[in-house]
Amino acid sequence: MSVDDRQRKAERIRHLLDTEGNNVHENTQVFNDGRYESTADLEDYDGLKDEARAIKEDTIERLPELIHQVIEAVETNGGTVYLADDAADANRYITEVAGGRDVVKSKSMTSEEIEANESLEASGADVWETDLAEFVLQVADEAPSHIVAPAIHKSREEIADLFNAHFDPEEPLETAEELTQFAREYLGEKIMDAEVGMTGANFVTADTGTLALVTSEGNARKCVQATDTHIAVAGVEKLVPSVEDLQPFVELIGRSGTGQDITSYISLFTPPGDSPTFDEGDELGPGDDREFHLVLIDNGRMEMREDDQLRETLYCIRCSACANSCANFQHVGGHAFGGETYSGGIATGWEAGVHSQDSAAEFNDLCTGCSRCVNACPVKIDIPWINTVVRDRINHEDQTEFDFLVEGLTPDEEPGRMDLQKRFFGNYATLAKLGSATAPMSNWLAGTKPAQVLMERFMGIDRRRDLPKFRRETLRKWFEARGGSRISRTDASREAVLYPDAYTNHVQVERGKAAVRVLEALGVSVQIPEVASSGRAPLSQGMIGTAERHAHEVYADLAEHIDAGRDVVVIEPSDLAMFAGEYEKFLPEQSAERLDSNSYEIMEYVYGLLENGASGRELRAGGGEGVAYHSHCQQRTLGLEAHTVAVLDELGYDVLTSETECCGMAGSFGYKREYYELSMDVGSELESQFQAENARDRTVVASGTSCLEQLESLLERPSQHPVQLVDPVR
Amino acid sequence: MSAEPITTFESSLDEVGVELVQTTSDQFESTLIPLLNARAVGTPLPFENVSLPDAVEVDPTVQELETAETGVTAAGYAIADYGSVVIQGGPDGEEPVSLYADEHVAVIAGSDILPDMDTTFDRLAEDIRSGTGQAVIATGPSATADMGALVKGAHGPMDVTVVLLEDR
Ligand code: SF4
Numbered sequence A: 001m002s003v004d005d006r007q008r009k010a011e012r013i014r015h016l017l018d019t020e021g022n023n024v025h026e027n028t029q030v031f032n033d034g035r036y037e038s039t040a041d042l043e044d045y046d047g048l049k050d051e052a053r054a055i056k057e058d059t060i061e062r063l064p065e066l067i068h069q070v071i072e073a074v075e076t077n078g079g080t081v082y083l084a085d086d087a088a089d090a091n092r093y094i095t096e097v098a099g100g101r102d103v104v105k106s107k108s109m110t111s112e113e114i115e116a117n118e119s120l121e122a123s124g125a126d127v128w129e130t131d132l133a134e135f136v137l138q139v140a141d142e143a144p145s146h147i148v149a150p151a152i153h154k155s156r157e158e159i160a161d162l163f164n165a166h167f168d169p170e171e172p173l174e175t176a177e178e179l180t181q182f183a184r185e186y187l188g189e190k191i192m193d194a195e196v197g198m199t200g201a202n203f204v205t206a207d208t209g210t211l212a213l214v215t216s217e218g219n220a221r222k223c224v225q226a227t228d229t230h231i232a233v234a235g236v237e238k239l240v241p242s243v244e245d246l247q248p249f250v251e252l253i254g255r256s257g258t259g260q261d262i263t264s265y266i267s268l269f270t271p272p273g274d275s276p277t278f279d280e281g282d283e284l285g286p287g288d289d290r291e292f293h294l295v296l297i298d299n300g301r302m303e304m305r306e307d308d309q310l311r312e313t314l315y316c317i318r319c320s321a322c323a324n325s326c327a328n329f330q331h332v333g334g335h336a337f338g339g340e341t342y343s344g345g346i347a348t349g350w351e352a353g354v355h356s357q358d359s360a361a362e363f364n365d366l367c368t369g370c371s372r373c374v375n376a377c378p379v380k381i382d383i384p385w386i387n388t389v390v391r392d393r394i395n396h397e398d399q400t401e402f403d404f405l406v407e408g409l410t411p412d413e414e415p416g417r418m419d420l421q422k423r424f425f426g427n428y429a430t431l432a433k434l435g436s437a438t439a440p441m442s443n444w445l446a447g448t449k450p451a452q453v454l455m456e457r458f459m460g461i462d463r464r465r466d467l468p469k470f471r472r473e474t475l476r477k478w479f480e481a482r483g484g485s486r487i488s489r490t491d492a493s494r495e496a497v498l499y500p501d502a503y504t505n506h507v508q509v510e511r512g513k514a515a516v517r518v519l520e521a522l523g524v525s526v527q528i529p530e531v532a533s534s535g536r537a538p539l540s541q542g543m544i545g546t547a548e549r550h551a552h553e554v555y556a557d558l559a560e561h562i563d564a565g566r567d568v569v570v571i572e573p574s575d576l577a578m579f580a581g582e583y584e585k586f587l588p589e590q591s592a593e594r595l596d597s598n599s600y601e602i603m604e605y606v607y608g609l610l611e612n613g614a615s616g617r618e619l620r621a622g623g624g625e626g627v628a629y630h631s632h633c634q635q636r637t638l639g640l641e642a643h644t645v646a647v648l649d650e651l652g653y654d655v656l657t658s659e660t661e662c663c664g665m666a667g668s669f670g671y672k673r674e675y676y677e678l679s680m681d682v683g684s685e686l687e688s689q690f691q692a693e694n695a696r697d698r699t700v701v702a703s704g705t706s707c708l709e710q711l712e713s714l715l716e717r718p719s720q721h722p723v724q725l726v727d728p729v730r
Numbered sequence B: 001m002s003a004e005p006i007t008t009f010e011s012s013l014d015e016v017g018v019e020l021v022q023t024t025s026d027q028f029e030s031t032l033i034p035l036l037n038a039r040a041v042g043t044p045l046p047f048e049n050v051s052l053p054d055a056v057e058v059d060p061t062v063q064e065l066e067t068a069e070t071g072v073t074a075a076g077y078a079i080a081d082y083g084s085v086v087i088q089g090g091p092d093g094e095e096p097v098s099l100y101a102d103e104h105v106a107v108i109a110g111s112d113i114l115p116d117m118d119t120t121f122d123r124l125a126e127d128i129r130s131g132t133g134q135a136v137i138a139t140g141p142s143a144t145a146d147m148g149a150l151v152k153g154a155h156g157p158m159d160v161t162v163v164l165l166e167d168r
Helices: A003-019 A021-040 A045-061 A063-077 A087-098 A109-113 A116-122 A132-140 A156-167 A176-193 A219-225 A243-256 A301-306 A311-315 A327-332 A347-354 A357-361 A383-395 A403-409 A420-426 A428-437 A441-447 A449-459 A475-481 A502-506 A509-521 A536-540 A544-563 A573-580 A589-597 A602-611 A633-637 A641-650 A676-691 A705-714 B003-015 B028-035 B062-067 B094-100 B117-129
Strands: A080-084 A103-105 A127-129 A196-199 A203-205 A211-215 A229-235 A265-269 A291-297 A494-499 A524-527 A567-570 A599-601 A626-630 A654-657 A699-702 B019-023 B040-042 B070-074 B077-079 B084-089 B103-109 B134-139 B159-165
Touching: A003 A021, A003 A327, A003 A676, A021 A243, A021 A327, A045 A063, A045 A243, A045 A311, A063 A080, A063 A203, A063 A291, A080 A087, A087 A116, A087 A196, A087 A229, A087 A291, A103 A176, A103 A219, A109 A116, A109 A229, A116 A127, A127 A132, A127 A176, A132 A156, A132 A176, A156 A176, A176 A219, A196 A219, A203 A243, A211 A219, A211 A243, A219 A265, A219 B094, A243 A265, A243 B117, A301 A311, A301 A347, A311 A347, A327 A676, A347 A357, A347 A383, A357 A383, A383 A544, A420 A536, A428 A502, A475 A502, A475 A509, A494 A509, A494 A544, A502 A509, A509 A524, A509 A602, A536 A544, A536 A573, A544 A567, A544 A573, A544 A589, A567 A573, A567 A602, A573 A589, A573 A599, A573 A633, A589 A599, A599 A602, A602 A641, A626 A641, A626 A676, A641 A654, A676 A705, A699 A705, B003 B019, B003 B077, B019 B028, B028 B103, B028 B159, B062 B094, B070 B094, B077 B117, B084 B094, B084 B103, B084 B117, B094 B103, B094 B134, B117 B134
Parallel strands: A080 A291, A103 A127, A103 A196, A196 A229, A229 A291, A494 A524, A494 A567, A567 A599, A626 A654, A626 A699, B019 B159, B040 B070, B070 B103, B103 B159
Antiparallel strands: A203 A211, A211 A265, A265 B134, B077 B084, B084 B134
């Protein structure tokens, strides 16, 4: 990315933060909190997700067969199915069916994907969006900023101003009730008059040709009932095999999205229906002449199905949980975090599949891989992985014959044309090695004005950020110099390998030392061998090939230790998350499984030792000391926040935990010129929580490296890793 | 039917802001009449010896439908866990009557309260396979948050009442 591009991107983000950020934030947070609350009521949330996932896997696997089946079912019911190859094909058919008649529509992202309104209007028809949010956007001539609540970026005041200016009502509209009533009446007339109703479909059952529409306003029901031609547009992936298969989705979709147990209406229509319809005049006419057209859209989906990496995207039920749970999305919304049609975490997959990789490239970097969406997704899609894959593909675009030149100079497996900024952060481990070897000179150099300007210019590292300071004495050198572990292997209750991640080894050496002392205080004999870096850094830049090489090296470096019965203890949560997650994709199943099941987050390990009878008497007790703790995003996804809290509790600390999904730094993200302000904006939430009355005087602790860096720049007071808090020699 | 699903149903209805009125077939008319507003429309009820009072227009014009204050229909079954009623629409007009009036009154037999979504979908699948063209799982009134705050009564009713026939 050029300097100007970065500048432009930064300005655009700034603009959205100022204009839409607050509304998006407020609303997504309500949805996100609602999700936690509503899913907690489910007896077997995880089981339900597994069921939903299995149904989608099966559907996509058998898609051609199910398409066949649904055609038969709909035709038996008296309707028609049209299989459209792409947007143009679909629009041709839809405009032909509408035949220039006016159309009333309920909300459908698929119809936005193919831009159905534009082509209908070009054919002379009037098209009315009857979903109130879509109607607002139609009047405002704006694009959706959220896949479920498309006008989430607009406040009531803005909508009132818009309506008052556009419709010039006798009495100016003001309250949400007045606005709703006005829109209801205005659209009610359109619905009465229209002959064609258009809906999407959240699900279509292959066995009976039933559409399931998930709504709350009642407009979809009206659009179907009041018209006599019903056109439903749906991507082919919306099929499910049978009516019974709808059940887990009906229970999950509202809870996952807007945090409602269920939306007001789940309509199961098996068209053409026989409800009375509105004829000319004042009588309700018989509904037995209804026409129904199901337009099933491919538009790239069948290719996604063949793509081992993008296939999972097709399981998506567009619930919006991955948007609502995303810290970056919460702050800028879908106008930044989205492409031509789709927005939020999974939008990368959708845009790359149905539009183009370029459309995905526009916003793909806004996914920091924090993984907070992973457990929120009702069909268990590994959304960050899809973002990483597409990032990798973008990196590999436009290779030239001179690539080998650059490639020869960098220790990664990536193409030469790759963005320099990504390359810089992706090779962090090499840099750290070099940095420590030449410290303190490397730090002085990096800290000088000219260097900061140069780094901003060529690598897009924001000059307002302090770069981490490399330490001349690395953790491993310190450990060697003190003569290794103070607990001999024969005296030890357990043996552990402390994983020297690049950060702990070269920068935050103190937390490594504390970890060694804490482990020893609990009777563990420690080793710190040389182990490759995890590959997290290159992975986050979409450098999958490089990350994979790291995975093999790490496994080779640790396998013998595991065989010798040593536990692998990891301080940096993002590295542990690699072992537990992405390594599955890089290593043979058994190897990944073995590494995963023998690796522990440091405080999780301490918790386990204490639980198994180790005495914590040598650890530094809290004596009621107040602590404000920010767990790490990936650590939370792994379910490991509780262990730290429990240990601190047990040792007599009074712990308050942060409520934000992510600190905003997310590895290298917050260092980047174009994202610095967003990163600080996300961080401001954490800042205000930790500066609040009940937290202001508490000692700040955080588990992740980048969280600590972020907290350093957000707060006046220092922060540390929890293991430093309980360090016996603190 | 044991008392338990009714208790669950009642508390679920309460959570979504719906009133539950319990009655018996004999008492149905006298229970319903005070619930009706001036302009009431309805569809014939499928329960033996239970019928709508004359005040309810069962063959409304479009105008009457649109301006109705109350719309009375039967509901096929209810879901105790969620406080939902399943409106099965057909030529009699359950769909428009339950949708256009300000308030929807759903009449349901006590024996048609199903415990959860699982059992409901077994029933639904059976019904759909034998020809039920429209089944709407309706939970509470229609609502929107699109105008900057939560509003009850979007395109559909702003109020829902469930009348339960205990002896059916
Ligand atoms: S990817 Fe998952 S969480 Fe995101 S919208 Fe799709 S189903 Fe919902």
